[in-house]
Amino acid sequence: MNRMTFPIRQARRRLSVMAVVAAAFLYSAGATAADIVIGCPLSLTGPAGGIGVDVQHGAQVAVDEVNAAGGVLGRKLRLDVQDTTGAPAQAVQLFGGYARNPDVVAILGPINAAELGAVTNLAAASKLVILAPASSGSVPGVPNLKFNDWTFRLNQAMPTVLGPLLDSVVAAKGAKSVSILTYSDNAAYVDAGNLWQKAAETKGVKVQRIAFPSSTQDYAAIVTQIQRSSDLLVIGALSATDGPLVRAIRQAGLTTPIVGDASIVTSSVYVVSKGASKGVYSYSSYVDGSGGAASAFAAAFRKSFGAAPSALASYGYEAIRLMVNAMKTRNEVSRQAVRDGLGATKDYQGVTGAITYAGRGDAIRKTVPLVEVMDGGALKKIADIPLE
Structure with a gap:
């Protein structure tokens, strides 16, 4: 074996190690740091x-x-x-x-x-x-x-805001009766309906409950169940339902004020409803x-x-x-x-x-704005909703 073979191998190994160390140094210095x-x-x-x-x-x-x-x-x-x-x-x-x-x-x-x-x-x-x-x-x-x-x-969080939201709109509209429309197979929205019902009944407001599967496509069938005498309509559903449901309500000639959770102020709802969500009330920390x-x-x-x-x-x-x-x-x-x-x-x-x-979980706020959907889906602040 050539006398130079072993030293050459050692030199190559040293160079390889040095390259790895140099790359590690550059990475730690941020020169090649990953996103x-x-x-x-x-x-x-x-x-x-x-x-x-x-x-x-x-x-x-x-x-x-x-x-x-x-x-x-x-x-x-x-x-x-x-x-x-x-x-x-x-x-x-x-x-x-x-x-x-x-x-x-x-x-x-x-x-x-x-x-x-x-x-x-x-x-x-x-x-x-x-x-x-x-x-x-x-x-x-x-x-x-x-x-x-x-x-x-x-x-x-819905448990902190849905009751106060409904209280605010009931007071503003002088509502004596409300129809609450929510999913029947979504636990979060079943709970939302219960929160709204409790808030309404606490204020002496008469409540109608309408529950429907989240897979519903025939929104006209839901609308026919709504009592025409209701002073307020409340919708608890995801945005894919909010848009066509609001549109169906307005197409049926119902001009009753509508309240929804945060999903109803999604940009797609205004588009899908073809502007029918204008005038809808909800809450939003952003205005x-x-x-x-x-x-x-x-x-x-x-x-x-x-x-x-x-x-x-x-x-x-x-x-x-x-x-x-x-x-x-x-x-x-x-x-x-x-x-x-x-x-x-x-x-x-x-x-x-x-x-x-407070270390984890939900953001803590003292108030959240009551908002109304305007032209183009923009939100207008109406008042502050005090949170419990």
Whole structure:
């Protein structure tokens, strides 16, 4: 064997090791650092598809702004968006893939309560934050909305707002009777109907309940059940139902005021209803034109998408901003930093008002705006709803 063979091999090995060390140094210095990935298991199709699309658009505006300003601690943000179709099993599968990816520092989503119930325990087991921006109802497997330390929500929780919402509209309209229309096979909306009924009966308002399957397509059949003497109509359903149902109500000649949960102010509802949702009342922590951060967001959204943002789009935007704020306040890009930073959030001034978290779970607010849908789907603030 040539005497030079062994030294040459040693030299090559040293060079290889040095290359690996140099690459590791450059990575740690941020020169070749990977993107910070936010996993987004969102319902982009299915009954909650309109909500998921709005959330995705709002989140992308936030990501674009953050990256244009230099990213997070020198690293760029990136959304990894996947469609759950609203199916809990698909949400579980997607969560598993995100959890195994070390570049994923947090999860934006999922959308509906059943999906969130399916993945919330996985979040705790994987130590990977879920921030569900649109979910607001009761969640299967989470009694009394006592979430674990790795699960957060942004939209106002239905149990805190639906009763006060109805009280506000009943008082404004002097309503003596109300027809409540909700899904019969969705636990969150069955609970919503019960909350509305309790609030109405407490005020001495006569209640009619109409329940229907979420798969219903014949909305005229629902409308024929509504008592014409009702002073107020209340709808508890996802956006895919809200649009055609509101349109069917107006086409039947019913001009009765309508109240809905946050799903009814999704941009797709105004479009699908062909403007029939104008005049509908709901609640929204975001109101376009309210000034400050909200107006800046609205301008950025219009620049990107050529239209005004919906309330649900603002939640996607706010959720990304909250995650970024969490990492910056901890001066660290990690799953733990997101969790700790979010949990410690107090009086954060965002596009949806002041936000506080008591370590986990639902955002804490003192009031939320009562809003009315205007031309083009824009929201007008009518009053503040005090929250219990």
